Amino acid sequence: MHDALTLIVVLLGSAVAAVVLFRRLHMPPILAYLMCGLAAGPFGFGWIQDLENIQHLAEFGIVFLLFTLGLEFSIPQLLTLRRVVFGAGPLQVILTGGAVFLVMRALGFSPITAVITGCALALSSTAIVIREIIGRGAVNTSYGRSATGILLFQDLAAVIMLVMLPIFAQGDSDQLWQMTGVTLGKSLLLFAGIYIAGKWVLPRLLEETGRTRSDEVFVMTALLLALVAAWVTHWMGLSMALGAFLAGMMLGESHFRHQIEADLRPFRDLLLGLFFISVGMLVDPDLFADQWLWILLAAATIMLFKATIVTGLLKLLGERTDNALRSGLVLSQCGEFGFVLVALAVSHQIMTPGNAGLLVSITVLTMAVTPALIQKSGHLTRGILSPWMQIPDEHPLSPEVTGHVILCGYGRVGQNLMRYLTRFHHQAIAVDMDLVRLQEAGAAGERILFGDASRKDILEKAGIHRARLLVVTFDNARLAERIIHTARDINSEIQVLVRTRDDTHLDILTGAGAAEVVPEVLEASLMLVAHALMMLDVPFDRVLAMLRKTRRDRYRMLQGYYHGDSFPAADSAGNPYRLLHAVTLTEQARAIGKRIDDCPLKDVEIRAIKRKGQTLENPSEEIVLLQDDTVILYGALDSVEAAESKLLLG
Missing domain, CATH: 3.30.70.1450 (Regulator of K+ conductance, C-terminal domain)
Incomplete structure (x- = not known):
């Protein structure tokens, strides 16, 4: 008992420390758990020698992972993205898995090891990709929708792989098709049973437990539903994960979905952390030291191959080249379901721990670089495609034009400003690095140049010597500061207007030479104040005088506010808040x-x-x-x- 308590304390303590550290490094917490397992396992400090008991407990992490995946699985979303889900999705999994299978067979691995490796490496990381594209507000972009559609099919494929894996564990090729048919028949029977229960039984059960107004009863009911579904499928000789997924999918259509997901999330995260720790125990550092070059080569090859396959398939479906390539970069890594397949394969004794350790090492490397790869995917896409993408005809201003306006950035703010400048008969030209935007605007006859507005030659091409005003329309204070310095070096008389999100960089940009800085959060507050005062019948001239005085004082009256519990330690520039x-x-x-x-x-x-x-x-x-x-x-x-x-x- 004392040894077990010590082990739990050590594992939890090391996991907490590792997750905090990896969060600071902007790396996925999955990698932190894997490192903890590596340290605690037989190839590390040897705190845990017998992996069997901990793996049995860790399997419940897979059950809850599949249950919550079922809750989040959206059939309407599946139908909305059906062209990508059932077009690019299956082909990506088949082509990637098939290529890996052929390479593994050529290297002398057994057919079952090659199949499992191909299945594991064909899947991408749903957890990392979805979190990153949501954080970047890219869910509704073209590449975000394409990536989400392929991930939806991969999740379905992962469930099928988990169902089929016990069949491969039997090792009897003569009865493979017979067992596959029996398994599919059982799965359909299970689906029908869970559908009936989910349609008429489970909602009434949850309503009854909800009437008790007891959080404990509702949590216990949610736990019971997930575990009963897993027990039924295990009793039928199927994967526990399948029953959990189907039960979650049925409940995902009910109005209890969000409450169940919130209640089970702590259990899922804790048990999943334990599962990934158990996977990390399969990694042998000595094996990595001996094979590091091959592991690095394999990780780079699989990422390049998956990116190419996804790009080509989306291009065949009619996606633009830049969106297809960006989706390929986003989905080029291997995923957490690969760990699930590997762990189950080891527990069924159809894959050796050594081969599993190699596969885990490759997957970890691909996942480690994914956050940075997604963050830089836009720049990488432009860099890769720029030699082949034809820059549309630009429309520079005539050399006789003077006193014009240069817009740095031609997004929504820049385009709105251009419309009003045109209405008031002011000449203007925009500078932007988005080739698609350049093509669209250029086709409409608008004056826009391709390039980085912080570069001297681009500003000179825009007529900076003759311009009267330069406006930075995007929210990037560091780039805006570089643009100001470059513009001032060329034309010291030009006025510069800069847009920022808040007043964090106001003094820095003003000191760099900006004539006016417009913090959009403070301007929104100011506009709200103005509208409220006019609705209270305050004379317009008094409101206008107030607006002018506030701007003249550089928003001094609007700076600072009374914070609540979530007080930030520093602003976005790293200065004390x-x-x-x-x-x-x-x-x-x-x-x-x-x-x-x-x-x-x-x-x-x-x-x-x-x-x-x-x-x-x-x-x-x-x-x-x-x-x-x-x-x-x-x-x-x-x-x-x-x-x-x-x-x-x-």
């Missing part, structure tokens, strides 16, 4: 009776003093502080805390 904080001077406060300039506060501004229902904004240093005054401080957290201590304690 600044906030507003109210300090009330009680009768014991040392600052009472003193002037503001007698209480020097370091790196903190006194924005206002609230006294007897009145607000004294921007108080002068001669004002004497009185009891019950509320002093509004503005500054970084540490400085505000020090200032509060100074006012209250002296």
Whole structure:
């Protein structure tokens, strides 16, 4: 008992530390669990020698993974993306798996090992890809939809692979087709049974447990449903994962879906972490040291091959070349279901731990580079295709045109600005690096150049010497700063207007030479204020004067706000975050009776003093502080805390 408790503490402690570290490095937590397993297993520090018991427990992680996958599986989405799901999806899995199978057979591996390896490497990482494209807001882009469609089929294929794996474990090729038919028949019978239960029985059961208004009862019911479905399929001689997936898919159409998913997520994550730890125990560092060159070569080859296959298939389906290639890059890695297949193959003794360790090592390498690859996929796509993509005819301004506007970036903001400049008869030209946007805008006859606006030759081509105004329309403060410096070096008289998200980089950009910086969050607040005042019948000239004064003061009145629990430690530039904080001077406060300039506060501004229902904004240093005054401080957290201590304690 004592040894078991020590083992659990060590595993959980190392897992927590590893996940935190990998999060800081922007790497998937799956890799952290694998590293923990490597360290704890027989090839690491040897804390765990007997893998059988921990693998039995870890199998429940697969059950809950498939159950939640079923909950999230959307048949309407499947039908919406059916062209990609049932077109590119099957061909990608078959072509990738078949190519790997042939290579493995040529290298002398057994047919069953070659089949499992081909199946494992054909699948991509749903967890990593979906998380990354959601985080980048790319779900509804062309490449995001294509990637999602192929992942949907891969998830279906993974379930089929898990069902078929026990058949391969029998090893009797003469009865393979017979056993396959029996298994498919059982699966259809199981599907019908779970469909009936999911349609008429389970919703009423969940409604009844919901009426108890007991979180414990609902959680236990959700756990019971997943485990009963797994037990039934195991009793029928099928994979436990199949029953869990089907049960989740049936419940995914009910209004209990989100509550069940939220309740089971902690159990799933904990058991999945244990499962990936058990997979990491299969990796032999000595084997990696001996075979590292082949492992690296295999990882690079499979990623290149999958990217090529996906790109070609999507291109055949009519996708644009850039979207097809970007989808291929996004899906080029191997996935977590490969670990599931490998672990089950080892437990069924149809794959040796050595071969499993090689396969896990290859998969880990491909997954490790995936977040960075997805982040840079746009740049890589443009770089790869630029020699073959024809840049459309550009329409530069005539050399006689002077006093025009240069728009750096031609997205939605840039295009809206161009429309109004045209309406007010101002000449303008845009600079953008999106070739598709360039083709569309160029075909419409708009003046747009291809290139990086921070480069001197591109700005000169846009007529920077003769321009009156340069506008940075995208939210990238570092690139905007480079553009400002380049523009100022060429034409010191040009005015520069910059768009940013908030006031984080306002001083930096102003110092670089921007005449005006427009923080969109603060402007949105300002517009909301203006509309509210006019709806309250405040005269328009007073509202307009307020807008002008706020902008003239560089949004000083809008800077800082009272934070809640989720206070950020630093802004997007890495500087200490600044906030507003109210300090009330009680009768014991040392600052009472003193002037503001007698209480020097370091790196903190006194924005206002609230006294007897009145607000004294921007108080002068001669004002004497009185009891019950509320002093509004503005500054970084540490400085505000020090200032509060100074006012209250002296």
